[in-house]
Amino acid sequence: MPIISAYPEPIQQAIAYLSHLPGIGSRSAERMVLSMMTWKPEEREGLGCAIAALASKVAHCPICGNYTEVGHPCHICTSEARQRDIICVVEQVPQLHIIEKSGSYKGLYHVLGGKLSPMNGKGPNDLRIAELAQRLEGEAIKELLLALSPDIEGEATANYLAQLFTRPGLTITRIASGVPIGADLTFADSATLATAISGRRVITMN
């Protein structure tokens, strides 16, 4: 445990907070704060205000659960350019943004806020499932794309949702699992390989 008590109080506080971040130890946090000390004062105030504003100015979108400015539905829910008959279900907001960055999806989203996890006491009532049901009632949705992690809890959640929302006119899909693009097959685990083989696609057929 490095001694950080030699720094003035505000430096110590900033270090302590930053070292709560995943992957940031007290040593990295210290380096970050010392680096901030070389910034212009207005830059430090800018960052400080931006972080403090996260608390008061950013909220979850009342429709899909994405981050948005307080009091407004998010820019995806309000966009005219999005395909409005498909909802992609994700666990958390960061996954929504990863899908957005891929540029491969132009529909709407629904953030569940986690996955079913009986071990951690997380049941259907702890997720935004009722909200999803309501949207499926109110909006003209033709497809529900379940973009949940391909792990045990993700599978269980996907199965639960598929069962719950099965009804005429609604296609329920799941993102494909398999060997990642660019990966070396030598290092693929057997579960991934099994999924990749059972989900194989036809290239040519004579």
Add this chain to the structure above:
Amino acid sequence: MPIISAYPEPIQQAIAYLSHLPGIGSRSAERMVLSMMTWKPEEREGLGCAIAALASKVAHCPICGNYTEVGHPCHICTSEARQRDIICVVEQVPQLHIIEKSGSYKGLYHVLGGKLSPMNGKGPNDLRIAELAQRLEGEAIKELLLALSPDIEGEATANYLAQLFTRPGLTITRIASGVPIGADLTFADSATLATAISGRRVITMN
């Protein structure tokens, strides 16, 4: 370049500021801010205020140049427990704290604010050399320990200071250079090895 424009304004701002930090790309900054979003609001406000306070509450110690709370000399300059006849000269504040953490030095410090670097237009007047001269006049200093980096500019600065401050009763020393403790000799560069060999110490002598 990842698209970050999908986030609300305060999130984008925080990401932009954090990615100015050395070793933090926009991807890591994004992960940090998304992780902050899972904090309690008061924690985010705490971090934000701590960072903003760095600008208004932390200043350089008027004596040694260390970071301190505005209006007070630093806790090292004011400590009764420190050896007051030796000054360790460092380039920047982080190096002072690295030496403090080693627990191997109990004297005073003087932060130069850099090293002589004619290539970057940094001459003696851009460093806190006049302040050091004044301290050597006013305080009863017996040793000046030059803890400058063992690179070309550090050497030049050390030589300059040694020449400038040579006088009866003042010992001027320099931290030892050599192979780092714990390092594998196989990977030591020749300059380090040459320094380590020319600076070799006697273990036994018959």
